[in-house]
Structure formats: C-alpha cells, structure tokens
Amino acid sequence: MRExxxxxxxxxxxxxRLEKFxxxxxxxxxxxxxxLLNNQFKMTVKINLDNSIFTEIIDVETSEPYVLHLLEMKRSGYSEKVYRAYSEVLDKIKKECFEDEIFKTYYTNEIVDYIKNKYGDELEFLWEKSPKxxxxxxKSSKKWYAVILTLSKRKLNLDSDEAVEIINLHNSPEKIEKLIDNKRYFPAYHMNKKHWCTICLDGTVELEKIYKLIDISYELAK
Structure with missing residues (x-):
C-alpha cells in the first residue's frame, strides 16, 4: 500500500464517522x-490512528496492484479515469470522516470546547491570509471577546522561534497592568495593549484561570 x-x-x-462510512x-x-469502474478494480483505503492514510488498487482480472493512476506524467485516458474515480473516493472520505483541526494543543481544544459549551459560540476564521x-x-453584541492564533514565541519577545498557540482576552486596564509579567501574561499581540492581554496556551497558565478570564472578557463584550 502507498501512503x-x-x-x-x-x-x-x-x-x-469512519465506522458509519x-x-x-x-x-x-x-x-x-x-x-471502481464497473468492478474492474478494487480499492482499499487504510487509515491509522495517527492520521496517516494508505491506498491500494487491485486489478480484479489479474489480481495485480494497479499503479498507473499515480504516475502523473504518464496518465493516459484510461489511467486518468481510474485516477478520477480514486480521487472521488478519497475526497468523499475526507469530507465525511474528518473534521477541521486548525489548533493542535490540548489546552486550545479544551478552551474551544469551554466556549462552545458555556456560550454556544463558534470560532470564526475571517482572514484568508491568516487561516490559523x-x-x-x-452573539448579543457581535463584539469579540477572544482571539486564538498561532505565532512564533519571538513575537512575544521570548528567546525562541518555537510556534505557540495563544489567546487574546479583553480585561480592564487596571487588571491588565497587574497581570502582565512577560512570562505567563503578555502585552496583547496585534491588539490594543491597554484593554487586551495575551496568554500562551502551553500550560504556563492553568486552564481554570483562563476560563475565568474568558468569562470576564465575555462580560466586557456586552
């Protein structure tokens, strides 16, 4: 099988969804x-739990693996038909069996779940050039109360090029001033630093504390 x-x-x-499919x-x-193609070929798809995916196509008549559909430069009319049928199966699997996972860390996904479960609000991806x-x-005011994104730690003036997921949250200027320590709480990235702060979603701040700050930010978005 080929990955x-x-x-x-x-x-x-x-x-x-995989089982339902x-x-x-x-x-x-x-x-x-x-x-595929009136039972001329048998296609097998193997998906591992680490998201790796493998495929194999067998010519039913010869019981031999068929690979011409994978050779882009050599695809002719017939192998192009096989490739099209093969691609349609994969596209359908992708659409029906997988869900988006823009953010990777446990912390970020827990926060997204908290927001959905408590407030019923979904993430909005507004910028094509910034898909993450x-x-x-x-809902009541249409005002933002959280921004989640991925950036280099260096943009927070940390000595590392490691990518990190962060959340920007709204708070009072007085509270913001007390929070900022440039270790756990940072001046807001790309937002008004008087009214917003940034937190790295890497475990430096406990989830329960972040939840409370989300609640404050939500209240301020009235």
Whole structure:
C-alpha cells in the first residue's frame, strides 16, 4: 500500500464517522474496500490512528496492484479515469470522516470546547491570509471577546522561534497592568495593549484561570 501525503492536513479523524462510512477496525487500523469502474478494480483505503492514510488498487482480472493512476506524467485516458474515480473516493472520505483541526494543543481544544459549551459560540476564521487566526464574538453584541492564533514565541519577545498557540482576552486596564509579567501574561499581540492581554496556551497558565478570564472578557463584550 502507498501512503497518501498531505491529504488530511489540519484535520482529525472522527472514528464514529469512519465506522458509519463503512470502515472496519482491524489490527488498530481502519480499512475500507470499494470497487471502481464497473468492478474492474478494487480499492482499499487504510487509515491509522495517527492520521496517516494508505491506498491500494487491485486489478480484479489479474489480481495485480494497479499503479498507473499515480504516475502523473504518464496518465493516459484510461489511467486518468481510474485516477478520477480514486480521487472521488478519497475526497468523499475526507469530507465525511474528518473534521477541521486548525489548533493542535490540548489546552486550545479544551478552551474551544469551554466556549462552545458555556456560550454556544463558534470560532470564526475571517482572514484568508491568516487561516490559523480565529475570533470569537458575543452573539448579543457581535463584539469579540477572544482571539486564538498561532505565532512564533519571538513575537512575544521570548528567546525562541518555537510556534505557540495563544489567546487574546479583553480585561480592564487596571487588571491588565497587574497581570502582565512577560512570562505567563503578555502585552496583547496585534491588539490594543491597554484593554487586551495575551496568554500562551502551553500550560504556563492553568486552564481554570483562563476560563475565568474568558468569562470576564465575555462580560466586557456586552
């Protein structure tokens, strides 16, 4: 079987959807079989729990693996048909069995769940040029109360080029001034530093403290 590279970037498996789609669990991997082009070919898709995906196409008549659909420079009319059918299956799997995972860390996903469960608000991705920047706004006022994004720690004046997920939260100027220590709480990245602060979502600030600051930010967005 051949691995399909960069097929499900920024997405994660939904195991219930995989099973509903028809995948079967075997040896800690999920397998799906389908026949293509009037049963001339059998396509098998294998998905591992680490999001890696592998495929194989077998010519039913010869029982031999078929690979011409993978050779972009040599695809002819017939291999192009196989490739099209193969791609349609993969696109359908991607659409029906995976969900977006723009943010990777446990902390960030817990915070997103907290916001959804408590306030019913969803992340909004407003900028095509910044696909990993999301805002959250209060329904009643349409005002932002959180911004989540990924950036280099160096942009927070830390001595590292490591990427980190952060959240910007609104608060009173007095509270902001007391919070900022440039270790756990930072002047707001790309926002009004008098009214907003930045927190790294890497465990430096406990989740419960971040939840309380989200609640304050939400109240200020009336």
């Amino acid at each position: 399909v590279k960069d097929f499900i970037k920024d997405k994660k498996i939904d195991l219930k 028809g995948f079967k669990l075997k040896d800690n991997s999920y397998y799906y079989d389908i026949f 920047t999301a805002v959250v706004r209060r």
